Amino acid sequence: xxxxxxxxxxxxxxxxxxxxxxxxxxxxxxxxxxxxxxxxxxxxxxxxxxxxxxxxxxxxxxxxxxxxxxxxxxxxxxxxxxxxxxxxxxxxxxxxxxxxxxxxxxxxxxxxxxxxxxxxxxxxxxxxxxxxxxxxxxxxxxxxxxxxxxxxxxxxx
Amino acid sequence: xxxxxxxxxxxxxxxxxxxxxxxxxxxxxxxxxxxxxxxxxxxxxxxxxxxxxxxxxxxxxxxxxxxxxxxxxxxxxxxxxxxxxxxxxxxxxxxxxxxxxxxxxxxxxxxxxxxxxxxxx
Numbered sequence: 001x002x003x004x005x006x007x008x009x010x011x012x013x014x015x016x017x018x019x020x021x022x023x024x025x026x027x028x029x030x031x032x033x034x035x036x037x038x039x040x041x042x043x044x045x046x047x048x049x050x051x052x053x054x055x056x057x058x059x060x061x062x063x064x065x066x067x068x069x070x071x072x073x074x075x076x077x078x079x080x081x082x083x084x085x086x087x088x089x090x091x092x093x094x095x096x097x098x099x100x101x102x103x104x105x106x107x108x109x110x111x112x113x114x115x116x117x118x119x120x121x122x123x124x125x126x127x128x129x130x131x132x133x134x135x136x137x138x139x140x141x142x143x144x145x146x147x148x149x150x151x152x153x154x155x156x157x
Numbered sequence: 158x159x160x161x162x163x164x165x166x167x168x169x170x171x172x173x174x175x176x177x178x179x180x181x182x183x184x185x186x187x188x189x190x191x192x193x194x195x196x197x198x199x200x201x202x203x204x205x206x207x208x209x210x211x212x213x214x215x216x217x218x219x220x221x222x223x224x225x226x227x228x229x230x231x232x233x234x235x236x237x238x239x240x241x242x243x244x245x246x247x248x249x250x251x252x253x254x255x256x257x258x259x260x261x262x263x264x265x266x267x268x269x270x271x272x273x274x275x276x277x278x
Binding site: 069 | 183250251253
């Protein structure tokens with residue numbers, strides 16, 4: 001299912017890279033990757049968007065440990081499951097992803113990739129203060145989503 | 158794909174139920190998937206039949222039911238484990254709604270019963 005129909009600038013911070021996967025849509029999507037097997041937690045409060053993310057990430061070789069949709073649940077699940085990566089929506093059903101990220105990073109070393117349609121300056125500034133691996137703007141194209149996450153994870157290393 | 162026109166009938170009996178927009182959209186998407194499934198798989202031999210859609214208030218919840226008198230579900234049918242896109246959508250949306258989806262096996266047919274909690278009902 002294609003939920004989103006067009007591409008928009010997604011990474012708003014992090015170093016520029018000339019070999020970004022998004023420059024080559026679909027490139028490497030079905031091939032083994034050094035990131036294959038990374039464990040991942042999805043925090044997203046729109047059920048269909050979460051399902052779409054999960055499908056794309058599993059197909060790309062990530063291991064999705066779970067999907068949660070509240071600040072309390074993402075903190076609890078992160079501390080319990082200790083994923084390598086958290087794909088974090090900023091607006092959650094209860095609470096928000098930035099507060100959750102701060103709480104999680106107090107006690108866990110984990111790469112966090114924010115995904116949000118809310119890219120106003122104050123949100124970006126708050127996200128920038130956190131040791132995050134990147135910021136993917138919604139709407140995103142399903143075909144390129146796993147590459148964007150993989151790219152962000154590599155930048156964050 | 159959706160059965161021979163005129164052979165499958167759909168009836169709808171609904172109480173006036175009100176839900177917030179962010180809940181009624183997922184409920185509508187689930188209804189769409191359940192009714193489409195009933196058309197596609199309920200009466201595969203072309204003999205036709207009935208699909209019933211009801212929406213009722215229960216204490217603390219709204220209950221949407223889509224039922225048919227057609228084929229039985231596989232014995233091991235489990236919505237959350239289904240590989241079909243439609244059932245995956247239904248389970249994702251039900252989770253978002255904190256709703257429960259019960260499957261009632263009828264003779265013949267089946268009913269899908271979605272119970273959406275709502276504290277104002």
